[in-house]
Amino acid sequence: MTKMSWSGAWLPVLHRLPDASSDREVALTIDDGPTNSTPGVLRILGRVGAKATFFLSGERMNRHPGIVRDIVEAGHAVYAHGMQHIPLEGEPAERIARDMTEAEAILAGLRPTPSPYLVRLPYAAGRRLPAVHKAIRAWSPTAQIAHWNASTDDHTIAGRCTDEADIRALSAAAVCRLASRRDLSGSILLMHDEPVGIPSPFVPAVTLTLAEMLVTTLSGRGYAFVPLRPIRRPPLLSRFILEK
Ligand SMILES: [Zn+2]
Numbered sequence: 001m002t003k004m005s006w007s008g009a010w011l012p013v014l015h016r017l018p019d020a021s022s023d024r025e026v027a028l029t030i031d032d033g034p035t036n037s038t039p040g041v042l043r044i045l046g047r048v049g050a051k052a053t054f055f056l057s058g059e060r061m062n063r064h065p066g067i068v069r070d071i072v073e074a075g076h077a078v079y080a081h082g083m084q085h086i087p088l089e090g091e092p093a094e095r096i097a098r099d100m101t102e103a104e105a106i107l108a109g110l111r112p113t114p115s116p117y118l119v120r121l122p123y124a125a126g127r128r129l130p131a132v133h134k135a136i137r138a139w140s141p142t143a144q145i146a147h148w149n150a151s152t153d154d155h156t157i158a159g160r161c162t163d164e165a166d167i168r169a170l171s172a173a174a175v176c177r178l179a180s181r182r183d184l185s186g187s188i189l190l191m192h193d194e195p196v197g198i199p200s201p202f203v204p205a206v207t208l209t210l211a212e213m214l215v216t217t218l219s220g221r222g223y224a225f226v227p228l229r230p231i232r233r234p235p236l237l238s239r240f241i242l243e244k
Contacts, residue, residue, distance in 0.1 A: 001244075008239035009130035011137055013145040014118070015244060016186045018231040023185040026218065027228040028052040029148060031081055031120060033193030034060055034067040037207045041193060042074050044211045050225030052076050055120035055146070057196065058083030058103035065106075072110045077227040079118050079146070080104040085196045087125030093135035100139050116142040116230040122196075128242060144230050147244075148190040150178055154210050155192055158200035167202055171210040175217050188228060189214070 017027050030041065030052050045052055054071055056078055061068050072078055080103030082088070088096050104113060117140045126132030127145060136143050157170045178184065191210060194203050215225070 003128055003242040005130050005133075005240055005242070007130070009133050009137075010239050010242045011119075011133045011143055011145050012116075012231050012234035012238050013127070013147050013242065013244070014188060014228070014231065015147050015149045016188055017226070018229065024221075024223045025185060025226050026150075026187050026189055026223050028189045028191065028214070028225050029055060029120065029146065029228060031055045031190065031192050032057055032060070032085065032196045034064040034071065035194040035204070035207075036064075037194050037204045038064070038067045038071065040208045041211045042070060042076075044208075044215050045076070045225070046074060048215060048219040048225075050215055050219065051227045052225060053118070053146075053228040054078045054193070055081035056103070056107070057081050057085050058099075058106060059085070061103070061106045068106065069110060072107075077114070077118075078107050078111065079114065079120065080107060081120050082122055085122045087123045088121055088132050088135075089126035089129050091135075093131070093138060096132065096135040097139040100136070115140070116144050118146040118228060118230060119143050120146045144234070146188070146228060148188040150181060150184065150187040151190040152178065152210060152214065154206055155195040155198060157210070158198050158202040158206045161200065161202040161206070164205070167205050167209050171206060171213050174210065175213045178214070179217050179221065184218075184223070 082099040083102045152174045161167050194207050
């Protein structure tokens with residue numbers, strides 16, 4: 001649903017890959033890492049030359065600095081997903097800026113800070129709130145909100161599993177659902193590297209099983225996994241009209 005901002009508060013919001021250079025291109029975005037599952041995910045991506053975009057949690061980066069380095073060295077795009085994975089709606093602007101600054105400071109030692117900066121909001125909270133867009137613009141004037149159009153819904157899988165067979169069956173169903181989408185070319189796919197806050201012992205296995213099935217299936221069908229890229233010239237009107 002369209003939402004207006006007469007003061008021009010909206011940042012550009014990505015739902016699909018802008019300027020698709022070919023069909024059969026997708027951007028896989030992986031939120032909430034790094035975790036002990038990340039090395040396995042990197043191996044899966046590396047086998048087919050897939051490049052992903054990681055939105056990394058500051059607290060988890062502090063726990064796994066070596067893994068963050070491995071992600072960057074493997075050529076994947078990395079952005080901060082805040083320090084504490086808190087929903088930003090309702091937070092004061094200074095708190096939002098501090099959350100991003102602290103998390104990006106960890107990454108800035110490993111690669112130049114990207115501009116435009118792509119921001120993946122924890123829980124997508126505040127995606128349609130002018131105050132959150134304004135706070136992020138104040139932090140980084142050219143920032144863009146990195147949303148998605150095709151979620152694996154992997155954060156719901158572990159909670160529905162009672163054994164290993166469930167992990168495979170539910171992951172396969174999620175991949176099948178995505179792979180059969182007619183608008184898959186140019187999609188921004190969402191999955192998690194062990195989603196934050198899911199109390200299930202199956203979480204790591206879901207991450208690895210799903211990554212394996214997703215990457216194998218789509219690359220087998222000729223899809224290339226490319227890093228998410230910003231909109232090159234956001235139309236002026238996009239500051240006033242939020243489409244979705
Ligand atoms: Zn997240």
